[in-house]
Amino acid sequence: MIKILLFAELEEKTGKRELSVSMEMTVEEIRKKLLKDYPHVTGLASAMAAVNEEFADESVKVRQGDLIAFIPPVSGG
Amino acid sequence: MTVKNFEIIEKPIEVDHIIRKVEDRNAGAINTFIGTVREMTKGKKTLYLKYDAYIPMAEKKLAQIGKEINDRYADAKVAITHRIGALEISDIAVVIAVSTPHRADSFDASRYAIERIKEIVPIWKKEHWEDGEEWIGDQLENNAYPLGVPKEEDVIDD
Numbered sequence: 551m552i553k554i555l556l557f558a559e560l561e562e563k564t565g566k567r568e569l570s571v572s573m574e575m576t577v578e579e580i581r582k583k584l585l586k587d588y589p590h591v592t593g594l595a596s597a598m599a600a601v602n603e604e605f606a607d608e609s610v611k612v613r614q615g616d617l618i619a620f621i622p623p624v625s626g627g
Numbered sequence: 628m629t630v631k632n633f634e635i636i637e638k639p640i641e642v643d644h645i646i647r648k649v650e651d652r653n654a655g656a657i658n659t660f661i662g663t664v665r666e667m668t669k670g671k672k673t674l675y676l677k678y679d680a681y682i683p684m685a686e687k688k689l690a691q692i693g694k695e696i697n698d699r700y701a702d703a704k705v706a707i708t709h710r711i712g713a714l715e716i717s718d719i720a721v722v723i724a725v726s727t728p729h730r731a732d733s734f735d736a737s738r739y740a741i742e743r744i745k746e747i748v749p750i751w752k753k754e755h756w757e758d759g760e761e762w763i764g765d766q767l768e769n770n771a772y773p774l775g776v777p778k779e780e781d782v783i784d785d
Contacts, residue, residue: 557679558751558753559762559764600749604687619684621681622751624751625751626685626709626720626750626751627709627741
């Protein structure tokens with residue numbers, strides 16, 4: 551299982567902080583799946599992705615047991 | 628308990644506690660940056676803020692900023708604590724303490740840390756106004772992106 555984390559606006563608009571997928575996919579494929587499931591959450595298209603707490607490119611393969619997070623533009627400080 | 632120099636917490640930040648983490652006999656300066664919750668932004672009145680974070684990654688990224696500072700400024704010691712949850716006007720959201728042998732580096736490193744926090748640390752703030760609320764969507768605190776995508780002129784190269 552691959553755990554997906556959503557934050558801020560993404561969490562609010564999907565109503566989910568945590569989701570999961572069972573198949574191994576690339577970051578890009580997971581992003582596309584989420585956009586298909588939640589077409590109104592346009593922020594998913596531009597959010598950065600992190601795999602296992604490190605920023606990751608679209609081509610990175612997300613494996614069983616991995617954790618992928620979608621990170622909208624940050625505003626800490 | 629080991630001292631954590633890079634921390635996300637939900638309770639009020641004790642500034643002295645952060646400063647103590649960077650004390651050093653060879654330090655000639657400790658620069659402390661305190662980020663607080665502002666009431667008025669471009670004529671809009673904030674009632675309170677809510678911060679959220681991807682805590683484990685945020686702490687990792689704060690530690691990375693500390694390492695970047697160590698690479699740039701010799702013998703620097705860094706501690707950063709960011710608070711999350713509901714914060715009121717004037718509450719302390721972030722404290723950065725940097726000690727260095729000479730004062731110039733401590734000013735520069737502290738500035739470097741706050742700018743990097745706004746770039747790479749997964750922390751988000753939601754503004755609550757009298758007439759609404761919104762997740763603030765960029766690192767410069769100036770614009771929210773209702774569509775989730777920054778306009779081209781808002782994208783910074785650096």
